[in-house]
Amino acid sequence: TRRVLITSAQKGEGKSTVVSGLALVARDAGLRVAVVDADLRAPVQAQLLHVETVPGLSDVLAGRIDLDHAWQVVDAPALQPAGLDGDASVGGDSSLATGEIQVLASGTRTPNPSTPLASPMMPLLLDSRSGDVDYVIVDAPPPLAVSDALPLLSSVDAIVVVSKLGETTHAGAQRLVELLEHRTDVPVVGVVANGVPEDESTAFGFVSADRYPS
Secondary structure (H helix, E strand, O other): OOEEEEEEOOOOOOHHHHHHHHHHHHHHOOOEEEEEEOOOOOOOHHHHHOOOOOOOHHHHHOOOOOHHHHOEEOOOOOOOOOOHHHOOOOOOOOOOOOOEEEEEOOOOOOOOOHHHHOOOHHHHHHHHHHOOOOEEEEEOOOOOOOOOOHHHHHHOOEEEEEEEOOOOOHHHHHHHHHHHHHHOOOOEEEEEEEOOOHHHHHHHOOOOHHHOOO
């Protein structure tokens, strides 16, 4: 499973933040990740990962730029491994190898985003990158809101759904399940429960990082 599409039943559930967060965690774990911002109507990956919006996906699909020239690398902070009591010498070599995030931003605004995303080039684009990185993570628009994401469903290996507690409706979640079952054989490998209050998250055994003793 190298190509993972992340979406939600409706907008505003935090799927794009989950995409950038997963990419950053994977990079810090030493993995190479490619992020594709395929939400051409409401793109935010350039802002979240601090790269330029243009050039990007729409420009590649329109033939305005080669794919190799459209990828942008996210600046990585220097690793300073610290040992016990703040002794940097105990943690190991400060030149430890890190991973990398490559971003294909949304690109130039297009009046009809569903058209470029349905291009035969799109699956080829995702497939070409999956051989060079550990994971390709696709930020896809909610398929219940617009049809843009539908052609992408068969171009990935797995789907992750982001659901925000208190906002995702039962009807919306059920409709999304039915749509995915009818439109693709690609498995939904998990659901991210977003926006869980801290007092409720502890009931499931989760502990936030700021609760660990320093």
